[in-house]
Amino acid sequence: MSDAMKYLMQIRGEAMADYFSFLKKSGSHLDDKTRALISVITKVDKQTEAGFRQYLKRAMNVGASADEIIDALFLAFPTLRLSKIIWAIEILLEMELPEFDVKRLNQSLDWHSLGPIEELESGLNYLENCDGKNLFVYRNEKQFRVYDSVCPHQSTRLSLQSVATDRLICPSHGWAFSLETGQCLNPDKSHLNNYDCKIEDSQLLVFW
Ligand code: FES
Incomplete structure:
Protein backbone atom coordinates (compact mmCIF):
# COMPACT_ATOMS: atom_id res chain seq x y z
CA MET A 1 0.00 0.00 0.00
CA SER A 2 1.36 3.43 -0.92
CA ASP A 3 2.17 6.06 1.71
CA ALA A 4 -0.70 8.16 0.38
CA MET A 5 -3.20 5.31 0.91
CA LYS A 6 -1.83 4.69 4.41
CA TYR A 7 -2.27 8.38 5.17
CA LEU A 8 -5.89 8.35 3.96
CA MET A 9 -6.55 5.21 6.02
CA GLN A 10 -5.34 7.10 9.08
CA ILE A 11 -7.30 10.28 8.58
CA ARG A 12 -10.40 8.91 6.75
CA GLY A 13 -10.46 5.31 7.94
CA GLU A 14 -14.20 4.83 7.63
CA ALA A 15 -14.48 6.27 4.13
CA MET A 16 -11.52 4.22 2.97
CA ALA A 17 -12.97 1.05 4.50
CA ASP A 18 -16.14 1.69 2.47
CA TYR A 19 -14.02 2.21 -0.63
CA PHE A 20 -12.19 -1.13 -0.17
CA SER A 21 -15.47 -2.85 0.58
CA PHE A 22 -16.92 -1.42 -2.65
CA LEU A 23 -13.93 -2.71 -4.63
CA LYS A 24 -14.28 -6.16 -3.11
CA LYS A 25 -18.02 -6.45 -3.64
CA SER A 26 -17.96 -5.02 -7.14
CA GLY A 27 -16.03 -8.08 -8.39
CA SER A 28 -17.94 -10.70 -6.45
CA HIS A 29 -19.46 -12.35 -9.56
CA LEU A 30 -16.10 -12.81 -11.25
CA LEU A 105 6.33 -20.07 -24.20
CA ASN A 106 7.17 -21.85 -27.42
CA GLN A 107 7.48 -25.19 -25.64
CA SER A 108 4.80 -27.50 -24.37
CA LEU A 109 4.66 -28.33 -20.65
CA ASP A 110 6.58 -31.39 -19.59
CA TRP A 111 8.06 -33.30 -16.65
CA HIS A 112 11.58 -32.25 -15.53
CA SER A 113 13.87 -34.39 -13.41
CA LEU A 114 15.30 -32.90 -10.20
CA GLY A 115 17.60 -35.92 -9.78
CA PRO A 116 17.64 -38.97 -7.49
CA ILE A 117 15.47 -38.68 -4.39
CA GLU A 118 18.24 -40.07 -2.16
CA GLU A 119 20.16 -36.83 -2.77
CA LEU A 120 17.32 -34.78 -1.26
CA GLU A 121 17.52 -34.25 2.50
CA SER A 122 14.63 -34.40 4.88
CA GLY A 123 13.22 -30.89 5.37
CA LEU A 124 13.89 -28.01 3.02
CA ASN A 125 16.21 -28.29 0.01
CA TYR A 126 17.12 -25.47 -2.34
CA LEU A 127 18.00 -26.45 -5.90
CA GLU A 128 19.54 -23.95 -8.29
CA ASN A 129 19.11 -23.87 -12.03
CA CYS A 130 16.82 -26.83 -12.56
CA ASP A 131 16.24 -26.36 -16.28
CA GLY A 132 16.30 -22.60 -15.63
CA LYS A 133 14.41 -22.52 -12.31
CA ASN A 134 15.55 -22.18 -8.70
CA LEU A 135 13.25 -24.35 -6.61
CA PHE A 136 12.54 -25.32 -3.03
CA VAL A 137 11.85 -29.01 -2.37
CA TYR A 138 10.37 -29.93 0.99
CA ARG A 139 10.71 -33.57 1.98
CA ASN A 140 9.03 -35.33 4.88
CA GLU A 141 8.35 -38.99 5.62
CA LYS A 142 5.30 -39.11 3.38
CA GLN A 143 5.85 -36.82 0.43
CA PHE A 144 7.76 -34.22 -1.53
CA ARG A 145 6.54 -30.72 -2.19
CA VAL A 146 8.08 -28.47 -4.82
CA TYR A 147 7.61 -24.75 -5.02
CA ASP A 148 9.14 -21.71 -6.63
CA SER A 149 11.71 -19.40 -5.06
CA VAL A 150 10.24 -16.15 -6.43
CA CYS A 151 8.31 -14.04 -3.92
CA PRO A 152 4.72 -13.50 -5.16
CA HIS A 153 4.74 -9.92 -3.87
CA GLN A 154 7.31 -8.23 -6.11
CA SER A 155 9.41 -11.11 -7.40
CA THR A 156 12.37 -11.00 -5.02
CA ARG A 157 14.29 -14.26 -5.26
CA LEU A 158 14.38 -16.31 -2.05
CA SER A 159 17.09 -18.79 -1.10
CA LEU A 160 18.18 -20.77 1.93
CA GLN A 161 19.44 -17.47 3.37
CA SER A 162 15.78 -16.47 3.63
CA VAL A 163 15.08 -19.28 6.14
CA ALA A 164 14.27 -18.12 9.67
CA THR A 165 13.48 -21.02 12.02
CA ASP A 166 10.17 -22.42 10.73
CA ARG A 167 9.58 -20.07 7.76
CA LEU A 168 11.03 -18.34 4.75
CA ILE A 169 11.12 -14.57 5.12
CA CYS A 170 11.36 -12.41 2.01
CA PRO A 171 14.17 -9.88 2.57
CA SER A 172 12.37 -7.13 0.61
CA HIS A 173 9.18 -6.53 2.59
CA GLY A 174 9.04 -9.36 5.10
CA TRP A 175 6.35 -11.64 3.70
CA ALA A 176 6.65 -15.00 5.47
CA PHE A 177 6.07 -18.44 3.90
CA SER A 178 5.66 -21.91 5.35
CA LEU A 179 8.75 -24.06 4.75
CA GLU A 180 6.55 -27.08 4.30
CA THR A 181 4.04 -25.77 1.75
CA GLY A 182 5.16 -22.37 0.47
CA GLN A 183 1.86 -20.94 1.74
CA CYS A 184 2.14 -17.32 2.78
CA LEU A 185 1.69 -16.95 6.54
CA ASN A 186 1.79 -13.17 6.70
CA PRO A 187 -0.11 -11.76 4.86
CA ASP A 188 -2.09 -14.95 4.38
CA LYS A 189 -3.65 -14.66 0.92
CA SER A 190 -0.79 -15.74 -1.29
CA HIS A 191 1.68 -18.56 -1.79
CA LEU A 192 4.82 -19.47 -3.62
CA ASN A 193 4.05 -21.11 -6.93
CA ASN A 194 3.60 -24.87 -6.41
CA TYR A 195 4.46 -27.57 -8.92
CA ASP A 196 3.07 -31.06 -9.35
CA CYS A 197 5.67 -33.71 -8.72
CA LYS A 198 5.99 -37.49 -8.81
CA ILE A 199 8.63 -40.16 -8.31
CA GLU A 200 9.68 -42.39 -11.17
CA ASP A 201 12.67 -44.75 -11.11
CA SER A 202 13.79 -43.08 -7.87
CA GLN A 203 13.94 -39.69 -9.59
CA LEU A 204 11.86 -36.71 -8.49
CA LEU A 205 10.00 -35.37 -11.53
CA VAL A 206 8.36 -31.95 -11.58
CA PHE A 207 5.80 -30.65 -14.06
CA TRP A 208 6.02 -27.22 -15.64
S1 FES B 1 9.02 -8.79 -2.71
FE1 FES B 1 8.82 -10.25 -1.18
S2 FES B 1 7.72 -9.30 0.37
FE2 FES B 1 7.87 -7.80 -1.19
Whole structure:
Protein backbone atom coordinates (compact mmCIF):
# COMPACT_ATOMS: atom_id res chain seq x y z
CA MET A 1 0.00 0.00 0.00
CA SER A 2 1.36 3.43 -0.92
CA ASP A 3 2.17 6.06 1.71
CA ALA A 4 -0.70 8.16 0.38
CA MET A 5 -3.20 5.31 0.91
CA LYS A 6 -1.83 4.69 4.41
CA TYR A 7 -2.27 8.38 5.17
CA LEU A 8 -5.89 8.35 3.96
CA MET A 9 -6.55 5.21 6.02
CA GLN A 10 -5.34 7.10 9.08
CA ILE A 11 -7.30 10.28 8.58
CA ARG A 12 -10.40 8.91 6.75
CA GLY A 13 -10.46 5.31 7.94
CA GLU A 14 -14.20 4.83 7.63
CA ALA A 15 -14.48 6.27 4.13
CA MET A 16 -11.52 4.22 2.97
CA ALA A 17 -12.97 1.05 4.50
CA ASP A 18 -16.14 1.69 2.47
CA TYR A 19 -14.02 2.21 -0.63
CA PHE A 20 -12.19 -1.13 -0.17
CA SER A 21 -15.47 -2.85 0.58
CA PHE A 22 -16.92 -1.42 -2.65
CA LEU A 23 -13.93 -2.71 -4.63
CA LYS A 24 -14.28 -6.16 -3.11
CA LYS A 25 -18.02 -6.45 -3.64
CA SER A 26 -17.96 -5.02 -7.14
CA GLY A 27 -16.03 -8.08 -8.39
CA SER A 28 -17.94 -10.70 -6.45
CA HIS A 29 -19.46 -12.35 -9.56
CA LEU A 30 -16.10 -12.81 -11.25
CA ASP A 31 -13.77 -15.74 -10.66
CA ASP A 32 -10.38 -15.02 -9.08
CA LYS A 33 -8.46 -15.29 -12.34
CA THR A 34 -10.70 -12.88 -14.26
CA ARG A 35 -10.57 -10.40 -11.38
CA ALA A 36 -6.79 -10.63 -11.23
CA LEU A 37 -6.42 -10.15 -15.00
CA ILE A 38 -8.63 -7.05 -14.90
CA SER A 39 -6.48 -5.69 -12.07
CA VAL A 40 -3.36 -6.30 -14.16
CA ILE A 41 -4.89 -4.31 -17.03
CA THR A 42 -5.83 -1.41 -14.74
CA LYS A 43 -2.29 -1.26 -13.35
CA VAL A 44 -0.87 -1.20 -16.87
CA ASP A 45 -3.36 1.47 -17.90
CA LYS A 46 -2.33 3.64 -14.92
CA GLN A 47 1.31 2.61 -15.35
CA THR A 48 1.83 1.98 -11.66
CA GLU A 49 4.87 -0.26 -11.68
CA ALA A 50 4.74 -1.63 -8.13
CA GLY A 51 1.04 -2.40 -8.53
CA PHE A 52 1.62 -4.07 -11.88
CA ARG A 53 4.36 -6.30 -10.43
CA GLN A 54 2.15 -7.22 -7.48
CA TYR A 55 -1.02 -7.94 -9.45
CA LEU A 56 0.87 -9.81 -12.13
CA LYS A 57 2.13 -12.24 -9.49
CA ARG A 58 -1.31 -12.42 -7.95
CA ALA A 59 -2.78 -13.33 -11.34
CA MET A 60 -0.19 -16.08 -11.71
CA ASN A 61 -0.88 -17.31 -8.20
CA VAL A 62 -4.56 -17.79 -8.98
CA GLY A 63 -3.73 -19.76 -12.10
CA ALA A 64 -3.30 -17.26 -14.96
CA SER A 65 -0.69 -18.53 -17.42
CA ALA A 66 1.81 -16.29 -19.20
CA ASP A 67 -0.16 -16.76 -22.42
CA GLU A 68 -3.39 -15.69 -20.73
CA ILE A 69 -1.75 -12.57 -19.27
CA ILE A 70 -0.33 -11.56 -22.66
CA ASP A 71 -3.72 -12.23 -24.29
CA ALA A 72 -5.41 -10.04 -21.66
CA LEU A 73 -3.01 -7.18 -22.44
CA PHE A 74 -3.63 -7.57 -26.17
CA LEU A 75 -7.41 -7.69 -25.67
CA ALA A 76 -7.15 -4.39 -23.82
CA PHE A 77 -5.30 -2.88 -26.78
CA PRO A 78 -8.09 -0.37 -27.54
CA THR A 79 -7.42 1.33 -24.20
CA LEU A 80 -3.78 0.46 -23.53
CA ARG A 81 -2.38 1.00 -27.01
CA LEU A 82 0.97 -0.43 -27.95
CA SER A 83 3.02 1.99 -25.80
CA LYS A 84 1.53 0.77 -22.49
CA ILE A 85 1.72 -2.88 -23.54
CA ILE A 86 5.42 -2.36 -24.34
CA TRP A 87 5.85 -0.65 -20.94
CA ALA A 88 4.38 -3.73 -19.25
CA ILE A 89 6.44 -6.18 -21.29
CA GLU A 90 9.66 -4.32 -20.42
CA ILE A 91 8.86 -4.73 -16.71
CA LEU A 92 7.97 -8.38 -17.28
CA LEU A 93 11.35 -8.96 -18.89
CA GLU A 94 13.13 -7.16 -16.02
CA MET A 95 11.38 -9.50 -13.58
CA GLU A 96 12.98 -12.50 -15.35
CA LEU A 97 9.96 -14.66 -14.67
CA PRO A 98 10.69 -18.10 -16.08
CA GLU A 99 7.03 -18.44 -17.11
CA PHE A 100 7.54 -15.66 -19.68
CA ASP A 101 10.76 -17.07 -21.12
CA VAL A 102 10.47 -17.11 -24.92
CA LYS A 103 11.76 -20.67 -25.19
CA ARG A 104 9.28 -21.81 -22.60
CA LEU A 105 6.33 -20.07 -24.20
CA ASN A 106 7.17 -21.85 -27.42
CA GLN A 107 7.48 -25.19 -25.64
CA SER A 108 4.80 -27.50 -24.37
CA LEU A 109 4.66 -28.33 -20.65
CA ASP A 110 6.58 -31.39 -19.59
CA TRP A 111 8.06 -33.30 -16.65
CA HIS A 112 11.58 -32.25 -15.53
CA SER A 113 13.87 -34.39 -13.41
CA LEU A 114 15.30 -32.90 -10.20
CA GLY A 115 17.60 -35.92 -9.78
CA PRO A 116 17.64 -38.97 -7.49
CA ILE A 117 15.47 -38.68 -4.39
CA GLU A 118 18.24 -40.07 -2.16
CA GLU A 119 20.16 -36.83 -2.77
CA LEU A 120 17.32 -34.78 -1.26
CA GLU A 121 17.52 -34.25 2.50
CA SER A 122 14.63 -34.40 4.88
CA GLY A 123 13.22 -30.89 5.37
CA LEU A 124 13.89 -28.01 3.02
CA ASN A 125 16.21 -28.29 0.01
CA TYR A 126 17.12 -25.47 -2.34
CA LEU A 127 18.00 -26.45 -5.90
CA GLU A 128 19.54 -23.95 -8.29
CA ASN A 129 19.11 -23.87 -12.03
CA CYS A 130 16.82 -26.83 -12.56
CA ASP A 131 16.24 -26.36 -16.28
CA GLY A 132 16.30 -22.60 -15.63
CA LYS A 133 14.41 -22.52 -12.31
CA ASN A 134 15.55 -22.18 -8.70
CA LEU A 135 13.25 -24.35 -6.61
CA PHE A 136 12.54 -25.32 -3.03
CA VAL A 137 11.85 -29.01 -2.37
CA TYR A 138 10.37 -29.93 0.99
CA ARG A 139 10.71 -33.57 1.98
CA ASN A 140 9.03 -35.33 4.88
CA GLU A 141 8.35 -38.99 5.62
CA LYS A 142 5.30 -39.11 3.38
CA GLN A 143 5.85 -36.82 0.43
CA PHE A 144 7.76 -34.22 -1.53
CA ARG A 145 6.54 -30.72 -2.19
CA VAL A 146 8.08 -28.47 -4.82
CA TYR A 147 7.61 -24.75 -5.02
CA ASP A 148 9.14 -21.71 -6.63
CA SER A 149 11.71 -19.40 -5.06
CA VAL A 150 10.24 -16.15 -6.43
CA CYS A 151 8.31 -14.04 -3.92
CA PRO A 152 4.72 -13.50 -5.16
CA HIS A 153 4.74 -9.92 -3.87
CA GLN A 154 7.31 -8.23 -6.11
CA SER A 155 9.41 -11.11 -7.40
CA THR A 156 12.37 -11.00 -5.02
CA ARG A 157 14.29 -14.26 -5.26
CA LEU A 158 14.38 -16.31 -2.05
CA SER A 159 17.09 -18.79 -1.10
CA LEU A 160 18.18 -20.77 1.93
CA GLN A 161 19.44 -17.47 3.37
CA SER A 162 15.78 -16.47 3.63
CA VAL A 163 15.08 -19.28 6.14
CA ALA A 164 14.27 -18.12 9.67
CA THR A 165 13.48 -21.02 12.02
CA ASP A 166 10.17 -22.42 10.73
CA ARG A 167 9.58 -20.07 7.76
CA LEU A 168 11.03 -18.34 4.75
CA ILE A 169 11.12 -14.57 5.12
CA CYS A 170 11.36 -12.41 2.01
CA PRO A 171 14.17 -9.88 2.57
CA SER A 172 12.37 -7.13 0.61
CA HIS A 173 9.18 -6.53 2.59
CA GLY A 174 9.04 -9.36 5.10
CA TRP A 175 6.35 -11.64 3.70
CA ALA A 176 6.65 -15.00 5.47
CA PHE A 177 6.07 -18.44 3.90
CA SER A 178 5.66 -21.91 5.35
CA LEU A 179 8.75 -24.06 4.75
CA GLU A 180 6.55 -27.08 4.30
CA THR A 181 4.04 -25.77 1.75
CA GLY A 182 5.16 -22.37 0.47
CA GLN A 183 1.86 -20.94 1.74
CA CYS A 184 2.14 -17.32 2.78
CA LEU A 185 1.69 -16.95 6.54
CA ASN A 186 1.79 -13.17 6.70
CA PRO A 187 -0.11 -11.76 4.86
CA ASP A 188 -2.09 -14.95 4.38
CA LYS A 189 -3.65 -14.66 0.92
CA SER A 190 -0.79 -15.74 -1.29
CA HIS A 191 1.68 -18.56 -1.79
CA LEU A 192 4.82 -19.47 -3.62
CA ASN A 193 4.05 -21.11 -6.93
CA ASN A 194 3.60 -24.87 -6.41
CA TYR A 195 4.46 -27.57 -8.92
CA ASP A 196 3.07 -31.06 -9.35
CA CYS A 197 5.67 -33.71 -8.72
CA LYS A 198 5.99 -37.49 -8.81
CA ILE A 199 8.63 -40.16 -8.31
CA GLU A 200 9.68 -42.39 -11.17
CA ASP A 201 12.67 -44.75 -11.11
CA SER A 202 13.79 -43.08 -7.87
CA GLN A 203 13.94 -39.69 -9.59
CA LEU A 204 11.86 -36.71 -8.49
CA LEU A 205 10.00 -35.37 -11.53
CA VAL A 206 8.36 -31.95 -11.58
CA PHE A 207 5.80 -30.65 -14.06
CA TRP A 208 6.02 -27.22 -15.64
S1 FES B 1 9.02 -8.79 -2.71
FE1 FES B 1 7.87 -7.80 -1.19
S2 FES B 1 7.72 -9.30 0.37
FE2 FES B 1 8.82 -10.25 -1.18
